[in-house]
Amino acid sequence: MDYFKxxxxxxxxxxxxxxxxxxxxxxxxxxxxxxxxxxxxxxIISKDSVSSILAYGIxxxxxxxxxxxxxxxxxxxxxxxxxxxxxxxQTVQNKAQTLQVKLLPSSESLKEVIxxxxxxxxxxxxxxxxxxxxxxxxxRVIADILKKxxxxxxxxxxxxxxxDEPIQKYYIEGLDLLEGRYNMANNNLSADAVSRVxxxxxxxxxxVLDSLEFSxxxxxxxxxxxxxxxxxTATVGMGAAPLLWQTKVTPMIFTKKRQAIVTxxxxxxxxxxxxxxxxxxxxxxxxxxxxxxxxxxSIKNVLKPPFSSERWLDNNVHLxxxxxxxxxxxxxxxxxxxxxxxxxxxxxGSTQTRYFTPTDTIDVIENTNNDIFVSKLEGQLTFEKxxxxxxxKDQLEFKGSWNANRGFIDRPDGQIKQQxxxxxxxxxxxxxxxxxxxxxLITFNSNIGFxxxxxxxxxxxxxxxxIFNDGDSYGEIQQQVSSRKIYTDNSAGFTKKFGQxxxxxxxxxxxxxxx
Amino acid sequence: MRSIxxxxxxxxxxxxxxxxxxxxxxxxxxxxxxxxxxxxxxxxEIGVLYLGNDHSRYSSLGKAIKDSLENMTxxxxxxxxxxxxxxxxxxxxxxxxxxxxLILAEKVFQYELKYKQDLKQIDWEIQPENKEILGFSVQKAxxxxxxxxxxxxxxxELPFSNGPYKFSGLPGLILEISDLQGHYDFSLTxxxxxxxxxxxLMNLDSYKAVSQQELDQVRDDYNRDPIGTxxxxxxxxGWSEEDEAxxxxxxTKKYKKRNNPIELHFNE
Numbered sequence: 177m178d179y180f181k182x183x184x185x186x187x188x189x190x191x192x193x194x195x196x197x198x199x200x201x202x203x204x205x206x207x208x209x210x211x212x213x214x215x216x217x218x219x220i221i222s223k224d225s226v227s228s229i230l231a232y233g234i235x236x237x238x239x240x241x242x243x244x245x246x247x248x249x250x251x252x253x254x255x256x257x258x259x260x261x262x263x264x265x266q267t268v269q270n271k272a273q274t275l276q277v278k279l280l281p282s283s284e285s286l287k288e289v290i291x292x293x294x295x296x297x298x299x300x301x302x303x304x305x306x307x308x309x310x311x312x313x314x315x316r317v318i319a320d321i322l323k324k325x326x327x328x329x330x331x332x333x334x335x336x337x338x339x340d341e342p343i344q345k346y347y348i349e350g351l352d353l354l355e356g357r358y359n360m361a362n363n364n365l366s367a368d369a370v371s372r373v374x375x376x377x378x379x380x381x382x383x384v385l386d387s388l389e390f391s392x393x394x395x396x397x398x399x400x401x402x403x404x405x406x407x408x409t410a411t412v413g414m415g416a417a418p419l420l421w422q423t424k425v426t427p428m429i430f431t432k433k434r435q436a437i438v439t440x441x442x443x444x445x446x447x448x449x450x451x452x453x454x455x456x457x458x459x460x461x462x463x464x465x466x467x468x469x470x471x472x473x474s475i476k477n478v479l480k481p482p483f484s485s486e487r488w489l490d491n492n493v494h495l496x497x498x499x500x501x502x503x504x505x506x507x508x509x510x511x512x513x514x515x516x517x518x519x520x521x522x523x524x525g526s527t528q529t530r531y532f533t534p535t536d537t538i539d540v541i542e543n544t545n546n547d548i549f550v551s552k553l554e555g556q557l558t559f560e561k562x563x564x565x566x567x568x569k570d571q572l573e574f575k576g577s578w579n580a581n582r583g584f585i586d587r588p589d590g591q592i593k594q595q596x597x598x599x600x601x602x603x604x605x606x607x608x609x610x611x612x613x614x615x616x617l618i619t620f621n622s623n624i625g626f627x628x629x630x631x632x633x634x635x636x637x638x639x640x641x642x643i644f645n646d647g648d649s650y651g652e653i654q655q656q657v658s659s660r661k662i663y664t665d666n667s668a669g670f671t672k673k674f675g676q677x678x679x680x681x682x683x684x685x686x687x688x689x690x691x
Numbered sequence: 692m693r694s695i696x697x698x699x700x701x702x703x704x705x706x707x708x709x710x711x712x713x714x715x716x717x718x719x720x721x722x723x724x725x726x727x728x729x730x731x732x733x734x735x736e737i738g739v740l741y742l743g744n745d746h747s748r749y750s751s752l753g754k755a756i757k758d759s760l761e762n763m764t765x766x767x768x769x770x771x772x773x774x775x776x777x778x779x780x781x782x783x784x785x786x787x788x789x790x791x792x793l794i795l796a797e798k799v800f801q802y803e804l805k806y807k808q809d810l811k812q813i814d815w816e817i818q819p820e821n822k823e824i825l826g827f828s829v830q831k832a833x834x835x836x837x838x839x840x841x842x843x844x845x846x847x848e849l850p851f852s853n854g855p856y857k858f859s860g861l862p863g864l865i866l867e868i869s870d871l872q873g874h875y876d877f878s879l880t881x882x883x884x885x886x887x888x889x890x891x892l893m894n895l896d897s898y899k900a901v902s903q904q905e906l907d908q909v910r911d912d913y914n915r916d917p918i919g920t921x922x923x924x925x926x927x928x929g930w931s932e933e934d935e936a937x938x939x940x941x942x943t944k945k946y947k948k949r950n951n952p953i954e955l956h957f958n959e
Contacts, residue, residue, distance in 0.1 A: 216745045216788025218850050218862035229817050229830060232862035234852045237791050257850030259715070259744055286715070286849060289825040290881040482773075528927060 202268070203242040204275035206235045206256060213239030214279065217258040223249045225265070245270070259286075303375040311367055317409065318370050318398060319362040325373060334359040335456045338375060338394040342456065345381050345395035352381075353435045353501040353511065355558070356457030360437055360497065363452065364426040365398070369407040372399040383507075384567045384610045388617060388671060405430045408437075413445075420445050433503045440496050446489035453497055453515045453554070467575055467602030467625050472657040473633040475583035475594040478525025478544050493519040511558040519550040543586040552577040567610040574603040595634040602627035617671040624664045631657045663688040712888035713741035713748065717864060718881035719855045721751075724874045725779075727951040736778060738855050738877065741889060742864075745788040747853050753778025779949075785895070786810060786859055793857060796898050797906060799913050800920050804906045805898040811860055812836055815843070824866045825879060832861055838955030839870040849882065856953065875953050907954075915946050 202221065206214045217235040221243055222228060230252075233241035245252060249270055256264040262282035268275070310324045322328050322336065329337040336343045336358070346358035354361055379395040380386050406429050413422040422443040429436050441449045481488045497515035504510055523546040531538040553576045561568040576599075583594035604625030611618050638645060638653040669682035717740040726732040737752040750758075757774055774781075782797035788810065796805040813834040820831040827846040834841055836858070843854065847863040854865025855877040869876040901909075913920045918928070918939055928935065 214745075215791070216852055218847070218852050220847055220862045228819055228821065229847065229862065232817065234788075234860060234862065237789060255847075257847075259742070259850055263850070285884055286882070287826065288881075288883045289827075289879075290883065 199244045199246050200252075200270055201242065201244050201272045202252070202254070202275070203240070203273075204277055206239045206241070206258070206277045206279065208258075208261065209278065209280055211278075213237075214258050214261075215239055217241075217256055217279070219243060220255045220257075221245050222253050222255070223247065224251075224253050224267075227253075303377065305373045305375070307367060307370045307373060315367050317363055318365045318367050318373075321367050321370070322362065322373065322396070325375070327375070330362075333454060334362065334451055336362070336396065338377075338396075341393055343396055344379060344391070344393040347395065347397040348435060349400055349430060349432070350397060351435055351501055351503065351509065352560075353437065353499055354513070355511075355556075356455035357453050357499075357513065357515075358456065359452050359454060360426070360439060360499070361398075361428070364409050364424075364437070364439065365428065366407045366409060369400055369402075369405050370398055371401045373397075374399060381562075382567050382610065383562050383564050384612060384617065388673065400430055403432060415445075422447065424449075435499075435501045437499045438497070440494075442494045444490075444492045446486040446491055447493075448485050448489060448491070449493055449495045450517055450519070450550075452495065453517065467573070467604045467627045469575070469577060469600045469602070469627075469629070470659070471598065471631075472629075472659070473596060473598070473631045473655060475546060475581045475596050475633070476544060476585060478523050478546060479527075490522045491519055492521070493517070507561055507563045509558075509560045509562075511560070512556070513558075514555040515553075517550065517552045519548070521548040521550070522546070523548065541588065545584040545586075547582040549580045550577070551579065565612050567608070569606075569608045571606045572604075573606075574601075576601045590637070592639070593634075593636045597632045598629075599631075600627070600629040615673055619669045619671070620667070622664075622666045625662070627659070627661045629657075629659050631659075659690065661688065661690050713743045713746075714885055714888045715742040715851070716740070716881070716883050716885055716889075717742065717855075717879060718752075718883075719877045720880050721855070722876045723953070724951055726948045727874065729948075732948065734779070736780065737880075738780075740853065740855055741885075742851050742853060743888075747786045747851070748783055749786075749855055750783040751778040751780040754781055754783060758783075784857060786853065786857075788852070793859075794895065795857075795903075795906070796895050797910065799906075799910050800917070801924060802909060803898040804901050804909060805895055806901055806903045806906050808857070808903065812857055813841075813860055815861055817861075825882075827866060829866055830863075837953070839872070839875070839953070841868055841870050843868040874951055914949065915943070917942060 204219075206217045206219075208214055213235075215235055215237050217239070219233045219235065219241050220229050221231045223230065230247055231243045231245045233243040235241045247270065251267050252270050254264075254266050254268055254275070256277050256279065258279055260281060261279035262284065264277050264279055266275075305325050307318075307321050310321050315321055319330060319334075323330050327339050329340070331337065336346070345352055346354065346361070348361060348365075374397040376395045376397060378391050379393065380389060380391045381395065382389075406427075408425075408427040410425045410427075411422065412424075414420065420443075422445050424439070424441045424443075426437065426439040426441075428438070439452070441452065443449065495515070495517045497513075499511075499513045501509060501511045523544070525544040525546075527542050527544075529540045529542075531540070554574070556571060556573045558569070558571045560570075579598040579600075581594070581596040581598065583592075583596075585592040585594075602625065604623065607620075607622040609618075609620040633655040634652060635655075636652040638650040640653075641647050641649055644650070644653060663686070665684075665686040667682055667684040667686075669680060671680045673679075719738040719740065720735060721738050722733055722735045724730065724733050738749060739752055739755050741748045753774065756777065781799075782795050785794045785796065787793070791810050793808050793810050793812075794805050795808070796803070798804075813836045815832045815834045818831040818833060822829060822831075822844065824844060824846070827848060829844040829846045832843045832845060834843065841858075843858065843861065843865050844867040845854070845861040845863040845865045849864035849866075850862075851864040852861060853859045854861070854868060858865050858868055858877075864882075865877075866879040867877065869878075916939065918935065922928070930938075
């Protein structure tokens with residue numbers, strides 16, 4: 177046996193000895209059909225048309241290439257390619273030679289590929305994540321955990337996206353306490369109190385519609401560790417010279433039948449707490465049929481710096497909010513949400529604009545000082561019944577704000593004072609009713625609302641003299657906008673299911689009075 | 692006779708167009724480690740390589756978007772901080788096979804600079820390994836460039852001796868290339884023929900020719916102290932000295948974390 181091995185090794189060494197051949201040099205020049213030299217063409221040499229590359233070259237500025245090949249093969253396979261031309265293939269003898277290669281145009285296209293970004297694949301199911309698996313010691317509140325879950329993305333304003341779609345509902349133990357204002361729970365509920373986070377894909381929050389209307393959106397449900405949870409966060413901070421303070425007290429309680437979150441926050445450290453009560457609810461109705469505040473008039477604003485507001489915002493904010501949910505019966509909830517925000521912000525800005533003219537450089541410097549007073553009260557009373565056969569939701573909402581702005585612009589050619597009063601009041605009631613009758617679904621929507629705003633802007637001295645005062649300067653100009661809006665939008669419809677199809681019919685009555 | 696002339700004209704037009712435009716686009720995902728000592732500092736960007744017959748242009752997607760905004764008939768300006776957020780790589784690399792050179796052009800703050808280099812930067816060694824990437828059969832090659840050892844996978848069926856960044860010189864487009872430490876990792880995410888050939892986007896005549904050392908120095912100076920560079924250019928900031936000191940400190944901290952450029956030393 178050893179004897180054979182030795183012979184075998186001997187034979188191998190002979191072959192290795194033979195394998196060290198001298199190098200063959202293959203050179204050449206590449207032209208196109210017009211006899212133009214082609215630079216950047218690839219030349220590949222292999223043993224035959226299927227084996228791997230032995231040597232290669234790229235044609236230079238003059239279309240020339242020179243390739244050294246070391247192989248025992250008697251023949252070499254030469255392949256010349258250039259984009260837009262047909263590939264030149266030829267088998268040549270393994271000896272030094274110079275070739276002239278002419279390529280012919282070809283319209284043959286190259287294969288195209290595109291990679292789609294990876295998407296989590298799981299449909300119509302509940303994904304449940306254990307908080308313990310994601311939590312580390314730096315995570316305080318549940319938002320810190322949510323950020324880490326695959327597919328979830330929290331925008332800077334706090335809005336939660338799942339697979340690039342905003343989430344629909346933010347439940348705590350299956351109850352929708354905060355509607356769209358989930359920031360308040362997300363940023364204050366201690367991560368230690370939560371056992372699991374559930375992502376409900378394709379979630380239809382209205383039970384009646386469950387088999388009738390497909391939903392693309394996902395909802396999130398926070399599962400707590402205990403049946404009765406008392407949680408929350410409290411931080412108090414002070415700093416001196418200049419006096420800075422930051423307070424945030426957010427007690428909360430969760431039981432099977434009752435949930436409540438109360439918060440009081442105040443600071444002058446530039447933390448814009450109004451984000452805590454921002455509403456991310458998805459609006460079913462058009463904007464005209466809502467009581468959102470519209471600002472018709474404004475003073476000249478300063479440009480927002482592109483970095484975090486805590487570095488530049490000079491504020492003095494107080495925010496109070498109370499949210500209470502009581503489950504009256506199975507499927508029957510009563511909710512009250514009230515919040516009040518008071519803020520005083522000071523803004524100083526200066527812009528320097530430099531004009532380069534052929535002869536001169538002109539600098540224009542403008543300083544802006546703004547005082548902004550915000551006072552906002554919002555409330556919502558909601559009654560919701562979400563049963564298998566019928567759905568009723570009635571929501572009464574009011575919004576009031578008493579905002580005032582003072583602006584002062586200092587330019588080399590004069591000073592401008594601005595004073596804006598900007599009060600607003602709005603109230604609305606939204607009713608939504610769904611009921612199944614046999615295999616049909618009857619829907620009824622009724623939205624009624626009223627808004628009023630009297631905006632008043634005073635500018636001293638008067639501007640745009642050419643338009644308003646025949647070019648003469650004048651003391652002041654006042655602009656007033658009063659707007660009252662009453663709207664009502666009522667619709668009734670029914671939906672019927674025929675096998676795989678659903679047919680909907682709608683009757684809509686809407687009217688709007690603006691003045 | 693007339694039709695022949697028209698035909699000849701058309702042909703010559705076609706020829707001209709083919710020479711001055713890009714007809715293919717390769718898209719790469721670049722993953723790079725900004726801080727060589729922190730494996731958590733891995734960031735990701737998209738790079739686009741526009742390919743013409745004997746020339747190409749590579750840049751980050753952010754840079755390409757900025758250029759195309761500026762090249763519109765009604766140019767749209769982009770704020771500097773928006774642009775800074777879009778890309779960490781603000782250069783474009785033009786490879787020219789006719790002149791056998793590559794040009795890296797970059798606008799550092801307001802200074803338009805460029806340098807030229809030989810197209811051939813790497814002595815590649817072809818390795819026997821094969822695999823498949825996105826349906827293309829690719830072959831392995833290894834080489835050293837600017838202080839890093841690279842493994843590249845190229846596709847002979849895509850006859851472009853090209854790749855992302857300054858990489859080129861293989862008989863086929865580079866679909867994946869990564870240094871052995873994995874600090875810079877490019878991989879192809881798309882290869883498409885452009886429906887309409889894209890014309891050369893930029894005129895580099897206004898760019899000042901410098902050496903690579905000079906350009907790297909200017910870029911480094913700017914990254915270390917952008918405020919100082921701006922002040923030297925005559926821009927005044929209306930802030931207090933403390934604010935300025937604090938901003939500078941912040942920027943220095945950021946600068947120190949960016950310690951891992953793709954080119955560790957110059958190829959002489």
